[in-house]
Amino acid sequence: MCIDRLLRPLLLALLCAAAPAWAFDLGELMGLLAKQKQGEGTFTEQRFVRGLDGPLYASGTLSFTAPDQMTRRTLSPRPESMVVDGNNLTLTRGGRSRNMTLDSMPELLGMVEAMRGTLSGNGPMLQRYFRSTLSGSKDNWTLDLQPVDERLAAQVTSMRLSGRAGEVLGVEMEFRGGDRSVMTIVPGK
Template sequence: MISGWKMGADRMSNRWRALVLLLLCAAAPAWAFDLNELMGLLGKKKQGEGTFTEQRYVHGLEGPLSASGTLSFVAPDQMTRRTLTPRPESMVVDGNNLTLTRGNRTRSMALDSMPELLGMVEAMRGTLSGNGAVLQRYFRSTLKGSSSDWTLDLEPIDERLSAQVASMRLSGKGGEVLGVEMEFRGGDRSVMTIVPQRGGAAGSTQAPAGRSTP
C-alpha cells in the first residue's frame, strides 16, 4: 500500500516538474540580438555605395550646416566620402592612409598620426565591414533592437578620441547602416542619413534646406 502510494507520489512529482519546465520554456524570452549577430549580418556585404545627407548642429549657430554627397566602402578597410554640396571635397581612406581633397588641394597623411580621427574612421569601417574586434578596441558598445531595426551606441575608450567625441550612434536595418549620429565635446552634433544604392552607382543629391557648410 505504502509502495503504491509512493509510486503515485513520484508520478505526480514528475508531472509537476514537467509542467514547471514547460512553463519556464514558454516564458523564456527570445534569443537576444547581440553584437556578434549584428556583425555577422554586416559582414556579409563586402562592398556598398550610397548617398548621404548630413546636418551639423554647431553651438552658437541658429540653423544646421548642411552637406550631401556619396559614400562607398570595400571591405575590410577602404572607405570614400565624397561631398558634392555645398562644395566638392573628398576623404579617401585605404588602410592606414587618408587622402583629403578640396578644390585643387590634396593632402595625404597616416591615420594613426591622428588618433581622434582614426577612432571615428574605425567606427564606420568596423561597422560597415562587420568587424566587431575593431569596434571593441576603440569603443564600449551597447546594442538595442532587433536584426530588422537596431541602434548601436558607441562610447569612446581612447582618451584622445574621448576628448573630441562624446558618443556615436549608428542605426540600421539588417546588414545596412542607415544613420550615424555624433555628439562632440562642447555641444556640437552631427546627424547623417544614408540611403544605400541598389543596382547602380551612387549619384549626386541635393543639399537639404538649411545653412550650408562653410
C-alpha cells in the first residue's frame, strides 16, 4: 500500500511529461501555421518526369499572405510566375500572361487549396480536398495528403508537406503516371 502511494505520483508525473509528444495533432499544427500571416522564401525543385533520364531543376521565390494570396516566381531555368489571388490565377511565361479562375480547373483548385489551407492553418479547407495523416512532432512534422476529390485524384496520387513548427519546409507531389516533384523551401529572414 505504501509503495502504491509512492508509485502513483511518479507514474502520473511520467505520463504528464510524455503527453505533449503524444498530443501533437492536426489541430495543433494548424494552430501553429495560422500564426504565420505571411511568409517569403526561396525554393529549389526537382521534377522527375517519366521517360527522362534525370530530374528537371527549377529555383525561385515563394510568398504567401493569408488567407488566399500565393506567388511562385521561377527564376531558373527560365523566368515564369504563378500568382494566385483569391479565385484568380495568373500564369506568366515568356512575356505572355494567361488569366483564369481556379473554379474552371477543379484539379488545380484542389492543389492550390491544399497549399493555402496548410499555409493559413485552415484545417477544414484542407479536409475538404484531402484525407490527412500527420506524423512527427512540433519540431519536425510530416503531413501526408491523399486526395478525396475524384478530379484531383485523377491527376495527383499524393502530397507530402514537411516542416518545423509554423513553417513549411518541403513539398513532395506524386502524380498519376509516375511523375514526381520534390521542392525544398528556405524561409526568408
